[in-house]
Amino acid sequence: MGNMIYCTSRIILLLGLGIGLTYPNSLISPIDGFSASSSSSPKKRRPTKIVRPKRRSTNSSPSDDLIVNTDDAGRDSNNSNNNIEEEEIRFRRHEQALQDPSLLTNIRFSDRTDLHPTTRTALIDGFGLKTMTHVQAKTFGAAREGRSILARSRTGTGKTLAFLLPTIERLLDLDLYRPGRSIGMIVIAPTRELAIQIADQAEILLSFHNKYRQNNKQLNVACIYGGVKMQRDVRLLTGDHRQGNLLPTILVSTPARLLEHLEGNSPLSKNFSNHHQKQQGEIGWQRRNKSKFADLVAETKIIVLDETDRLLQGSNLYDTQRILSFMARTEKRQTLLFSATLPRQVRRLLLNSSIVKKKKKTDEDEDELLEVDCIDDVDEGMDEDANDLNNISATTSPAAKFELSSVSTNQRRVEECYVSLENMSQFIPLLLTILRREQQRDSQNYKILVFFPAGRLVRFLFQFFTMGGRGRDSSSKRNTSQLVADGNDNDIIWEIHSRMSQSSRSRASNAFRAARRGILFSSDVSARGLDYPDVSLVVQMGAPSSEQDYVHRIGRTGRAGKLGRSLLVLLPFEIHHKQERWQKAQRRRLGQSSDDDYIKEDEQLATWLRAQNEEQNENRNGEEEEKMRISSASLFQQCQDDLEPTRLKIRSYHVVLTPSAQAAYVSFLAHYIATASTSNPNGNRKNNSSRSRSRSKAKNKLQPSRILAYADDFARGTGLASIPELDETFATKLGLN
Numbered sequence: 001m002g003n004m005i006y007c008t009s010r011i012i013l014l015l016g017l018g019i020g021l022t023y024p025n026s027l028i029s030p031i032d033g034f035s036a037s038s039s040s041s042p043k044k045r046r047p048t049k050i051v052r053p054k055r056r057s058t059n060s061s062p063s064d065d066l067i068v069n070t071d072d073a074g075r076d077s078n079n080s081n082n083n084i085e086e087e088e089i090r091f092r093r094h095e096q097a098l099q100d101p102s103l104l105t106n107i108r109f110s111d112r113t114d115l116h117p118t119t120r121t122a123l124i125d126g127f128g129l130k131t132m133t134h135v136q137a138k139t140f141g142a143a144r145e146g147r148s149i150l151a152r153s154r155t156g157t158g159k160t161l162a163f164l165l166p167t168i169e170r171l172l173d174l175d176l177y178r179p180g181r182s183i184g185m186i187v188i189a190p191t192r193e194l195a196i197q198i199a200d201q202a203e204i205l206l207s208f209h210n211k212y213r214q215n216n217k218q219l220n221v222a223c224i225y226g227g228v229k230m231q232r233d234v235r236l237l238t239g240d241h242r243q244g245n246l247l248p249t250i251l252v253s254t255p256a257r258l259l260e261h262l263e264g265n266s267p268l269s270k271n272f273s274n275h276h277q278k279q280q281g282e283i284g285w286q287r288r289n290k291s292k293f294a295d296l297v298a299e300t301k302i303i304v305l306d307e308t309d310r311l312l313q314g315s316n317l318y319d320t321q322r323i324l325s326f327m328a329r330t331e332k333r334q335t336l337l338f339s340a341t342l343p344r345q346v347r348r349l350l351l352n353s354s355i356v357k358k359k360k361k362t363d364e365d366e367d368e369l370l371e372v373d374c375i376d377d378v379d380e381g382m383d384e385d386a387n388d389l390n391n392i393s394a395t396t397s398p399a400a401k402f403e404l405s406s407v408s409t410n411q412r413r414v415e416e417c418y419v420s421l422e423n424m425s426q427f428i429p430l431l432l433t434i435l436r437r438e439q440q441r442d443s444q445n446y447k448i449l450v451f452f453p454a455g456r457l458v459r460f461l462f463q464f465f466t467m468g469g470r471g472r473d474s475s476s477k478r479n480t481s482q483l484v485a486d487g488n489d490n491d492i493i494w495e496i497h498s499r500m501s502q503s504s505r506s507r508a509s510n511a512f513r514a515a516r517r518g519i520l521f522s523s524d525v526s527a528r529g530l531d532y533p534d535v536s537l538v539v540q541m542g543a544p545s546s547e548q549d550y551v552h553r554i555g556r557t558g559r560a561g562k563l564g565r566s567l568l569v570l571l572p573f574e575i576h577h578k579q580e581r582w583q584k585a586q587r588r589r590l591g592q593s594s595d596d597d598y599i600k601e602d603e604q605l606a607t608w609l610r611a612q613n614e615e616q617n618e619n620r621n622g623e624e625e626e627k628m629r630i631s632s633a634s635l636f637q638q639c640q641d642d643l644e645p646t647r648l649k650i651r652s653y654h655v656v657l658t659p660s661a662q663a664a665y666v667s668f669l670a671h672y673i674a675t676a677s678t679s680n681p682n683g684n685r686k687n688n689s690s691r692s693r694s695r696s697k698a699k700n701k702l703q704p705s706r707i708l709a710y711a712d713d714f715a716r717g718t719g720l721a722s723i724p725e726l727d728e729t730f731a732t733k734l735g736l737n
């Protein structure tokens with residue numbers, strides 16, 4: 001019976017649709033795809049908003065290990081209430097996406113015959129998407145043809161699918177890699193959480209294809225990253241040898257971990273040698289005497305650098321360049337580079353290096369790098385003609401059929417505000433005020449992401465807020481913080497930073513993603529790429545170290561058509577140095593000269609802060625009396641008062657909070673002294689051209705002794721009875737004599 005249905009669908013396809021004419025040379029026949037789209041709708045599972053198809057075979061696949069599976073086992077897949085809720089969420093999200101004309105084009109996935117029918121089903125039925133975003137439409141045709149691309153597009157505009165869709169289509173071609181015996185594509189992402197998120201999306205797309213594939217021909221995703229045992233990677237990358245299903249179709253990795261394997265500093269290399277010797281005859285390795293992982297990676301023809309500018313800056317630069325040196329030569333591979341930001345220096349570095357192929361020298365040279373810029377700003381230095389859609393259509397025949405609407409693609413989706421701290425002892429009360437005010441705005445739907453400059457500060461503030469009230473209730477094991485409670489006694493604050501174990505990081509990240517409301521305290525590990533749904537407010541406690549970081553941080557809200565809000569809290573020593581720069585940066589970003597669109601001061605918070613400061617200075621006249629009245633009635637003042645019990649705990653040596661406050665103090669000091677000496681607003685180390693400017697600014701530079709005074713103020717604000725003593729060597733290192 002099954003065969004009959006299968007054959008019938010084949011005949012219908014051959015007679016009627018002719019999809020095979022437009023879908024060439026694939027491992028999966030178009031017939032499979034047709035049966036996918038025409039079969040009954042795939043069953044849905046919790047909790048992802050995205051629907052995965054049920055496997056056709058009930059046998060477990062030998063490659064299951066390799067698949068990044070975000071579905072928790074045991075969840076009820078037939079829960080109709082959940083499905084209805086899921087449908088509603090997807091419908092709401094789609095409606096929201098439609099609200100933003102700068103996000104979506106009029107190109108429907110269903111009209112694209114250059115997409116495999118199963119991929120179309122995955123996008124429409126699985127992800128609930130209908131039309132392409134600008135960056136997807138502008139890059140698909142060229143990427144599908146194998147061209148290298150450098151693309152820039154606003155945060156939250158679907159860049160992940162922009163690189164996954166065309167590359168997965170290419171991987172379905174037979175000749176691009178040896179399934180199971182070489183890796184089809186490698187994606188590098190700067191953080192672990194981002195790598196996991198990308199792998200998850202890839203796995204969802206592939207799972208629709210796998211539904212129609214035999215067990216030993218499944219398309220797999222492996223995701224590797226630091227902070228977990230190497231043995232896990234070995235298991236993921238060597239799989240079940242007996243089934244001959246060895247290497248993943250798509251490998252997603254953070255740079256450092258991948259490099260460790262490539263350089264042979266991991267058990268993987270040894271494992272590959274042993275395995276190679278055993279399997280040589282059986283599966284016929286082509287490279288008989290070169291069995292190391294690095295040799296296999298050299299066969300990979302597609303590489304993606306997500307968050308390209310981050311991967312080409314700071315400590316990532318060396319790792320990325322080394323990784324690329326193990327890959328196929330530039331002309332022989334497709335290199336896809338995506339980010340929301342691309343500083344001039346990074347672009348210059350890219351174009352002058354061997355990371356991508358140079359500009360074409362003759363008209364026949366078709367394979368040059370294609371630059372696609374979906375942001376109309378005035379700074380970041382992409383080619384002017386990169387925005388010309390005709391350019392792209394001309395080189396990518398299928399795309400030429402589609403008309404793209406010409407709306408501005410950097411329309412503002414985030415309302416940006418700032419407030420300046422009058423003194424560092426206001427740091428914690430202001431944070432509490434911001435959180436409570438947001439809770440009061442919409443007590444059911446607040447979702448707040450708060451960035452702090454360093455991991456130890458995240459940890460301390462998390463502990464302060466979660467142990468601040470009654471602490472943990474031992475009977476219910478519930479968090480009963482009174483500082484920001486939601487009335488239901490649930491955990492509503494999570495922390496994430498690089499000082500945590502990977503499992504705790506993943507738990508926090510997943511919890512915040514799934515939560516309808518909540519607060520995530522984070523370091524910059526969450527600044528890039530992470531797609532937490534429905535974040536209502538992004539708060540930055542202290543200016544980020546670069547303009548790019550600012551763009552990425554606020555980009556965690558206002559995604560995929562939604563609107564969001566962000567609040568930048570400038571510390572007292574950042575006000576004069578940075579306020580102006582943020583305004584200028586924002587003007588550049590939005591390509592506007594009107595004052596209206598600058599980052600606005602949050603007047604309510606500013607009034608409360610000023611009033612409190614003046615009250616402290618006891619400098620009162622009639623007007624100030626009035627301010628004082630506002631102050632004592634203000635939420636800020638209430639928050640000040642509510643913090644006292646926690647401060648008292650710290651003052652009288654709380655076993656967790658007091659050492660944590662001391663560590664936060666040291667971390668604050670070290671962070672700001674280090675950044676004062678190295679950073680500029682573009683986030684790059686000083687170069688020759690900026691040296692003269694730097695010299696003139698040197699006079700205004702914030703001296704370590706001043707930072708020390710602010711840090712002391714911060715320490716007093718935490719409740720610490722005395723300023724922590726610094727180790728002498730450490731102090732000298734920081735330039736504090």
Ligand SMILES: Nc1ncnc2c1ncn2[C@@H]1O[C@H](COP(=O)(O)OP(=O)(O)OP(=O)(O)O)[C@@H](O)[C@H]1O
Pocket residue numbers: 097104129130131132133136153154155156157158159160161339340528529530531555559560
């Ligand atoms: N064509 C589409 N239509 C509607 N929503 C989409 C479309 N493509 C992707 N999305 C949704 O947009 C959201 C953001 O996507 P994604 O994380 O890929 O953005 P991004 O551009 O990579 O952002 P960032 O720069 O922050 O990394 C996701 O929830 C995704 O499901």
